Amino acid sequence: MVNKDYILRLAERLGRFLARILFLQEANRQEEALILIDEAFRQATGLTTGLINSLPEETLLKILSSHGALNAELCFYVAALLKAEGDVYASLDKQNESYYRHLRALNLFLELFLHGKSIDDLDLFPNIDDLVQRLEAYELPLPTSHRLFQYNEKAGRYARAEDVLFEMLEADSVPPELIAQGIAFYRRLMAKSDEELLLGNLSREELREGLAQVERMQSQ
Numbered sequence: 001m002v003n004k005d006y007i008l009r010l011a012e013r014l015g016r017f018l019a020r021i022l023f024l025q026e027a028n029r030q031e032e033a034l035i036l037i038d039e040a041f042r043q044a045t046g047l048t049t050g051l052i053n054s055l056p057e058e059t060l061l062k063i064l065s066s067h068g069a070l071n072a073e074l075c076f077y078v079a080a081l082l083k084a085e086g087d088v089y090a091s092l093d094k095q096n097e098s099y100y101r102h103l104r105a106l107n108l109f110l111e112l113f114l115h116g117k118s119i120d121d122l123d124l125f126p127n128i129d130d131l132v133q134r135l136e137a138y139e140l141p142l143p144t145s146h147r148l149f150q151y152n153e154k155a156g157r158y159a160r161a162e163d164v165l166f167e168m169l170e171a172d173s174v175p176p177e178l179i180a181q182g183i184a185f186y187r188r189l190m191a192k193s194d195e196e197l198l199l200g201n202l203s204r205e206e207l208r209e210g211l212a213q214v215e216r217m218q219s220q
Contacts, residue, residue: 010044014077021084030088037085044077049085052078053100057107064108070115076124079108083131090134099138106131110147114154125155142168146178149185158189158200162210169217179218186211 017040024033038049045052045063052060064075086101109128128151140148145168152161165182168174189197189207197204 010073010077013043014080018080018084021088025088025091030092033088034085037081037088040081041078044074052082053104057104061111070111072112075108075112079105079112080127082108083127086134099135102131102134103140103144106135107144107147110144110151113151114147142171153185156196156200158197158202161185162202169214179214182214183211183218186214
């Protein structure tokens with residue numbers, strides 16, 4: 001019961017903060033919005049926005065975990081605030097600051113999804129898709145692209161997963177294990193029905209062509 005109350009309080013607090021941040025942005029009071037975001041981080045984690053953004057990702061995930069398990073609600077809270085902070089910096093035309101906050105938010109949302117974390121009334125898809133769109137002008141780091149590849153496959157978006165896979169395979173330096181993972185991806189999809197593939201916007205013919213292309217890479 002205490003845990004449920006904690007979750008509800010955290011969700012309500014996040015909603016209030018995001019509403020106030022949006023109000024300040026629309027009123028062209030971005031500096032106040034950034035101060036409010038720092039306050040929100042401190043209340044939830046005890047950390048300043050500077051620390052949240054400077055910690056290695058593995059360390060941040062450990063802070064957002066309890067007894068080795070990721071605290072889904074707290075992770076969502078931090079990711080949502082990072083996304084909002086990135087939006088504020090984008091409105092200030094500070095693209096570098098905006099990029100890193102949006103990227104970190106995307107990584108956290110993807111981590112939640114890939115770990116099968118279910119959060120009532122908080123949908124990960126709109127946040128992930130919105131951040132992917134905001135970051136589309138940038139070449140994402142390989143670990144982020146790999147998570148995005150896994151996310152799209154797990155979400156049944158097979159054509160999108162294939163697109164991300166080939167973006168990674170077209171890089172200057174491709175780890176051999178990535179080619180092996182690509183082949184495994186196509187072989188997993190071979191077991192799907194035609195209806196499932198079409199729902200993921202990928203035909204069986206496209207699947208065969210993609211598999212053959214990646215297998216040729218392996219033999220080179």
